[in-house]
Every structure is written in structure tokens, then in C-alpha cells.
Amino acid sequence: MALFTVANAFTLLGLATFALYLRRFASFIHIYYFHSTTIQRYLMDADTYALITGASAGLGKELAVDLYDRGFNVVIHGPDSEKLEQVRQELQSRSALKRDVVCWAADCVSSDQWDFSRLTKLKITAVFLNAGGSPVKFTPVDKQSEDDISATVRLNALFPLSLMRALLPQFRASRLPILVVAIGSVASTYPPPFLAAYAASKAFLAQSMHGMSVDERFLDPSADMTFHYMHISELSLTKDTSFRSPSPQAMARYIIAVIGCGHREVVPYIGHVPDASSLSFLGEKRADAIIERVMEKHFFKK
């Protein structure tokens, strides 16, 4: 009798595990092969804006191009107004259908008092929190300056949170469908050597997306706000792209494609799934060792 019960318990455990993996597999197939983006839901009319931070270069610029081509007016953000003006002209030369392009110059690092007042006058329905990053470091945090560490935290964590604090009241009042996409990094789960401040800032960003989505649902279960945190491991900012390291243009397409897939945290590019997911099967020590070896190969050649 006891043997029968133990056997039953193992069978149940096996079935539960199988069901869990089946669910994950079904969700994988759905995201990359069947899901159609819901981005057009946020293009309400000719007055609708998408806001993209860090849009003067790299992935942010390509997101702005994609959204502009889909018919959004865009607010492009970056630290340098001349660079933004160049991007504005590039965008407006793309099609006969001239959409509005608002340039918003603000440095995420040199202040922690940002002026968001001009954004509150616009009908923004989609926000891409993209400005971020960190140069590769070669020393641990105790050898990095306080200024350097707080710059990383402001850029990747505090600026996006402050921006959302400024926008949330108007989002709630509008009762429109709202989309918030944070561009994250696999580093938030697996910190590469010497990037503790960057990894922690991206983990903060991921958790603030989670927290804000919980808040909004709690405040008003009928509110139509979608939050995504996108796990990215590598982009090629040169022409030298590869399977692991796609161009910012391709990554922008992948990000837009997974919008509305039903998951808050998403790996938008299928080629990054091994980095973001399967490392968890290996256990902490082995996963950390793999990241260390990758960084060693690319940056710390002895």
C-alpha cells in the first residue's frame, strides 16, 4: 500500500513536471511562431505619440524608425540636441506621410532633477525605456569611482523610474491602452564580471516594471496597461553581425514583434533564448562560469 502511494506520488510529480515543460514549450512556439504584435492598438489616431528614450543611436534610433514608419508621431530622447535634430530630419525624410517628431534633450546622468513637463502635454500611448548601457569594466566595484557607479544607476534605473512617475498620472487619466517597454539585459539575471552596478540597475528596472504592473492592476483591474521587460544579451553596433549578435535594426523588429505576447518578461530574439533561459538549468555556479568565459574570450584576453 505504502509502495503504491509512493509510486503514485512519483507519477503525479512526473506528470506535473511534464505539464510545466509542455506549457513552457507551447509558450515558446506561440511567441516566436504564432504571435502577431499588438503595437497598432496603441496608434489611436493622428495625435498619438510613442516616446523612445536613447533614440539618437543604436537600438533606440531603430525603434523610433520602426514606430515612425508604422504611423506614430514620436518623441525622441537623448543627451545631445544636435544628434536628435539629425535623427528628426532622417525620420521625416522617410515618407510622404509626415508625422510629428519631437526632440527631447535630457541627460540622464548629469542631473537627478529632470524636467518632464513638455511630455505631459502630448498624447503618449507607448513608451520605450531604452536609454541605458555601460562600458565594459576591468575592475571590481571598490575600484570604480562613486561618480561612475551613480551614473550607471541613474541612466539604467533612476531615470526610467522618474520618467514613469511623471507619466503614470496622465496614463491613468486618459484611460487609453498604454504600452511600456523596458529594454533590459540578460546581465540582470547573470551579472558579467565587474558589471555589478549595471546588472543591479537592470534588475531594478525589471522589478520596477513588475511592481508598476501590479500597482496598476491593483488600482484599477480594468486598466489597459501592458508592461514588458525585454531580455537582450548582445547587439552588434558595427556592421559585423552574427546569429548571437544581431543588428539594432533587426532587434527593434524582434522587440516590436513580441509586444502583447502575454508575458511581462520576454526574450524578444530567439537566438538569445539559450543565454536567458537555459543557463538556469545549469545551476548558479556553472552559469556564472559560462558568462565569465564569454567575457574573458571577448574582453579580457590574457
Ligand SMILES: NC(=O)c1ccc[n+]([C@@H]2O[C@H](COP(=O)([O-])OP(=O)(O)OC[C@H]3O[C@@H](n4cnc5c(N)ncnc54)[C@H](OP(=O)(O)O)[C@@H]3O)[C@@H](O)[C@H]2O)c1
Ligand atoms: N549593445 C548591447 O550589446 C546590449 C546588450 C544588452 C542590453 N542592451 C541594452 O539595450 C539598450 C540600447 O543599447 P545600445 O547598445 O543601442 O546603446 P547605444 O548605442 O549606446 O545608445 C544608447 C542611447 O542612449 C543614449 N544615452 C547614452 N547616455 C545617455 C545619457 N547620459 N543621457 C541620455 N541618453 C543617453 C545615447 O545617446 P548618444 O548617442 O547621444 O550617446 C543613445 O541614444 C540599453 O538599455 C542597453 O543596456 C544593449
